[in-house]
Amino acid sequence: MTYWLFKSEPDEYSIRDLAAESGRTGRWDGIRNYQARNFLRDSVGVGDGVLFYHSACKVPAVVGTAEVVRGAYPDPAQFDPKSGYFDPKASGDKPRWYCVDIRWQSEFPRPVPLAEIKQNPDLAEMLLVKQGRLSIQPVTAQEWKTILRLGNAIM
DNA sequence: GCCAACGTTGGC
DNA sequence: GCCAACGTTGGC
Numbered sequence: 001m002t003y004w005l006f007k008s009e010p011d012e013y014s015i016r017d018l019a020a021e022s023g024r025t026g027r028w029d030g031i032r033n034y035q036a037r038n039f040l041r042d043s044v045g046v047g048d049g050v051l052f053y054h055s056a057c058k059v060p061a062v063v064g065t066a067e068v069v070r071g072a073y074p075d076p077a078q079f080d081p082k083s084g085y086f087d088p089k090a091s092g093d094k095p096r097w098y099c100v101d102i103r104w105q106s107e108f109p110r111p112v113p114l115a116e117i118k119q120n121p122d123l124a125e126m127l128l129v130k131q132g133r134l135s136i137q138p139v140t141a142q143e144w145k146t147i148l149r150l151g152n153a154i155m
Numbered sequence: 156g157c158c159a160a161c162g163t164t165g166g167c
Numbered sequence: 168g169c170c171a172a173c174g175t176t177g178g179c
Contacts, residue, residue: 007177
């Protein structure tokens with residue numbers, strides 16, 4: 001059982017979009033970055049915890065949690081010429097990109113903004129802070145706990 | 156919309 | 168196998 005942080009642009013797919021899916025379960029697809037792909041394909045497993053992060057928006061922040069309910073399988077969009085995620089170099093026996101399914105778990109009463117994460121000494125080692133531009137990244141159990149405490153804190 | 160960080164691609 | 172060009176990501 002491990003923990004992850006998944007980034008999504010809320011204009012594309014927000015935590016409320018996930019909550020609105022049937023069974024509150026959605027496919028996490030469209031990952032087209034190799035580092036993120038490798039985590040997704042090799043390490044993300046059923047039962048893992050996910051911090052849902054909104055990126056490329058006014059206030060980038062962790063906004064809630066989700067749970068992985070299906071491990072890596074080839075992202076169907078890469079085979080679909082009509083999809084924006086189509087990849088001509090991928091083939092059925094040699095898929096290049098992967099996706100997982102996650103189920104909505106919670107939306108924080110109070111989102112935890114990136115600016116606050118950067119200021120918190122307990123979170124200084126997060127990849128989110130140390131290396132930007134990584135849309136799937138591991139999170140330690142300590143970091144998970146700290147983020148949940150902040151997100152659920154009564155102000 | 157600029158541009159920095161990172162990984163892959165491909166010419167030689 | 169070097170390395171410049173390119174694609175993706177995402178904060179600002």
